[in-house]
Amino acid sequence: xxxxxxxxxxxxxxxxxxxxxxxxxxxxxxxxxxxxxxxxxxxxxxxxxxxxxxxxxxxxxxxxxxxxxxxxxxxxxxxxxxxxxxxxxxxxxxxxxxxxxxxxxxxxxxxxxxxxxxxxxxxxxxxxxxxxxxxxxxxxxxxxxxxxxxxxxxxxxxxxxxxxxxxxxxxxxxxxxxxxxxxxxxxxxxxxxxxxxxxxxxxxxxxxxxxxxxxxxxxxxxxxxxxxxxxxxxxxxxxxxxxxxxxxxxxxxxxxxxxxxxxxxxxxxxxxxxxxxxxxxxxxxxxxxxxxxxxxxxxxxxxxxxxxxxxxxxxxxxxxxxxxxxxxxxxxxxxxxxxxxxxxxxxxxxxxxxxxxxxxxxxxxxxxxxxxxxxxxxxxxxxxxxxxxxxxxxxxxxxxxxxxxxxxxxxxxxxxxxxxxxxxxxxxxxxx
Numbered sequence: 001x002x003x004x005x006x007x008x009x010x011x012x013x014x015x016x017x018x019x020x021x022x023x024x025x026x027x028x029x030x031x032x033x034x035x036x037x038x039x040x041x042x043x044x045x046x047x048x049x050x051x052x053x054x055x056x057x058x059x060x061x062x063x064x065x066x067x068x069x070x071x072x073x074x075x076x077x078x079x080x081x082x083x084x085x086x087x088x089x090x091x092x093x094x095x096x097x098x099x100x101x102x103x104x105x106x107x108x109x110x111x112x113x114x115x116x117x118x119x120x121x122x123x124x125x126x127x128x129x130x131x132x133x134x135x136x137x138x139x140x141x142x143x144x145x146x147x148x149x150x151x152x153x154x155x156x157x158x159x160x161x162x163x164x165x166x167x168x169x170x171x172x173x174x175x176x177x178x179x180x181x182x183x184x185x186x187x188x189x190x191x192x193x194x195x196x197x198x199x200x201x202x203x204x205x206x207x208x209x210x211x212x213x214x215x216x217x218x219x220x221x222x223x224x225x226x227x228x229x230x231x232x233x234x235x236x237x238x239x240x241x242x243x244x245x246x247x248x249x250x251x252x253x254x255x256x257x258x259x260x261x262x263x264x265x266x267x268x269x270x271x272x273x274x275x276x277x278x279x280x281x282x283x284x285x286x287x288x289x290x291x292x293x294x295x296x297x298x299x300x301x302x303x304x305x306x307x308x309x310x311x312x313x314x315x316x317x318x319x320x321x322x323x324x325x326x327x328x329x330x331x332x333x334x335x336x337x338x339x340x341x342x343x344x345x346x347x348x349x350x351x352x353x354x355x356x357x358x359x360x361x362x363x364x365x366x367x368x369x370x371x372x373x374x375x376x377x378x379x380x381x382x383x384x385x386x387x388x389x390x391x392x393x394x395x396x397x398x399x400x401x402x403x404x405x406x407x408x409x410x411x412x413x414x415x416x417x418x419x420x421x422x423x424x425x426x427x428x429x430x431x432x
Contacts, residue, residue, distance in 0.1 A: 003038045003047065003325055006030055014040025016179055023416040024310065027339045036325050039334065042179070046313075046332035047325070052346060054322050055335045056369030058314055060377035065320050068379075069313030069332050094231075095382060098239060101225040102382055107389060109220065110148050111287035114390045117143045118397035119284065125429040130407060134256040134425040139163060141252035144390055145244060151221040154211050158204045162244050165197035170249050171417040174310075205240050209233050243383065249418070250309070250373075251387045255394055256422055257307045258299065261353050262399075263406045263427055268355060269399075271295055273432065276399045285396040290389055293396055298358040300391050304373035306353060308337040309419050312375060337372050338419075346370040403430040 008018040008026070018026050019039075030037045031050035039046045049055050058066060067088070100106070121140050125131060146159030172194035176184045184191060208223065210233065218224045222243065226236045262269040272295060279292045290297070316331045327333065342350040346367060347357065356362070369376070374384035381387070398404070404427040406412075413423040 003036055004033045005038045005040075006033060006048070009040055012043060014042050014044070016041055020175070020179075024338055024342075024420070027310070027336045028342050030339065031343060031345075035323050041332070042181070044332065046334050047322075047327060048334045048336070049322065050339065050343075052340055052343070052367045052369030054369075055340055055372065056367075056376065057322055058333055058335055059312075059369070059372065059375060059379070062320060062322075063377040063379065065317055066314035066333065067317055069315040069334075092378075094235070094239065097229040097231060098226065098382055100229070101222050102386060106225070107385060108287040110144075110386060111290075111389055111393060113147045114144050114393040115284055115286070115397060117147065118394040122398050122401055125402065127429065127431050129429050130426050131404070131429055132425065133259050133404065133427045134252075134422045137255040137259075138167065138248070138252040140255070140394065141248045141390070142166070144251075145247040147221075148386075149222045149240060149243060150208055151219040151224075152208065152211065154208050155221075155223070158201075158208050161200055161204045162248070165201050166244055166248050168193050168197045169201070170245060171421075174417045201241060201244075202237065205237050206233065209236050209240075246381060247383055247387065250381075251390050253307055253419055253421065254300065254303050254387075254391050256425055257420075258303045258391065258395055259398070259404045259427060260406070260412060260422065260425055261303060261306075262299070263404050265353060268299060268353070269403065272299060272395070272399050273403075276396050280396065280400055282400075285393050285400075287389070289396070290392050293392055295355065296392055296395055296399075297388075298355040300388065300395070301358040301371075302353060302355045303391075305341045305347065305357070305371060307420050308341055308373045310338050310416070311336050311418070335372075337375075340370055340372060343370070401432060403432055404428070405430050 006015055006018075006026075008022075009015055010017050015026075019041075027048070030048050033050075035049065035051045035054050037048045037050060039048050049058055117140055121136060142159060142163045146155065146162060149155065150158055172190045175190065176194070209227070212219075212223060212227055213233075216227075218228055223236065223240060226239055231239065262272060275293060275295045279289055285293075312335045314333045314335070316327050316329055316333065318329050320327045320331075322333075341347065344350055347370070374381035374387070407426040407428060410424070410426050412425055415421045415423045
């Protein structure tokens with residue numbers, strides 16, 4: 001079967017200009033051309049999957065027939081052979097070594113870090129103060145992941161470096177991923193900042209690992225779990241950098257957009273406050289409370305639906321048949337969580353913020369592959385529960401004390417990289 005080619009292809013540059021200029025609007029419209037649409041990233045072809053059915057096939061059912069794709073190769077200079085980029089037996093071995101770090105008991109310990117960090121942030125606010133919420137949530141996410149990873153003073157230097165460098169790496173890495181290879185060789189400021197940030201992060205993380213080796217004891221942090229599992233310094237470095245990258249961006253964005261949506265929807269905010277008051281009754285939130293905060297979790301799921309990662313890429317390891325199309329070995333395949341989450345066939349009125357979508361009855365009606373905020377299958381994000389717990393705990397901690405109110409006359413601007421970033425999200429802290 002012939003695969004339709006998406007409109008908007010440029011000579012030599014392919015669909016890269018359309019992807020970088022139109023972003024979500026371009027990819028969300030591709031389902032109009034079929035379940036599989038051919039794109040060109042520069043001169044290289046890629047196959048964009050538009051339906052939940054085929055997305056589930058790529059990520060889950062036929063998952064072993066795929067490896068990570070070209071987009072992830074662009075991040076290899078930073079995270080090396082970490083869990084996000086590794087493949088095959090090595091990937092499975094690393095995943096098994098890391099699973100104890102996300103065991104139920106460890107998550108309960110991390111919950112205390114999350115609650116303490118969120119409390120410290122909210123206690124630093126003053127009544128009537130205008131906060132840049134996107135910056136507050138970025139800082140909070142870095143603090144939480146950093147404290148979970150490192151428990152030493154040198155580790156805190158790594159956290160400070162992460163706060164400086166991680167978002168440069170993520171944003172510039174996405175531009176590289178969608179551009180022809182020659183772009184990363186150009187002597188431009190974005191490339192220079194990307195390379196310098198990588199060098200700084202790798203150096204400080206290796207310093208922390210070597211410092212740990214001098215004592216070799218379990219400090220109760222994620223780094224201890226990795227090193228006591230028998231990882232080499234290089235393996236541990238790659239996994240730490242992977243955790244920093246994956247664990248900061250998604251959570252920081254989800255938290256910023258959550259408070260934005262609560263500020264825009266007073267009726268949703270009122271339900272969140274009522275539930276938090278009833279469950280917590282004035283005490284700090286704990287790990288055991290997460291399951292009781294059912295409506296808060298619905299709000300979080302709706303935020304994860306509306307503001308997910310833009311693109312995931314896979315590469316076929318062998319000839320693979322998807323629907324009526326047979327793809328050759330080495331074919332690049334693109335799945336867009338954002339496009340799937342905004343498909344009106346799965347989510348009626350997809351641009352409307354509606355936590356009611358996430359009642360158990362409505363969730364049961366969703367097709368497989370329609371909601372993939374953390375991926376799916378054997379490569380689903382290992383820290384997904386960590387991230388979800390962090391968001392719920394932070395929202396509950398802040399909502400117990402504050403309302404965050406949008407500043408009138410300050411429209412929220414969005415900048416696009418691997419996901420939608422609020423360029424500026426000023427909100428006024430109002431005591432409850």
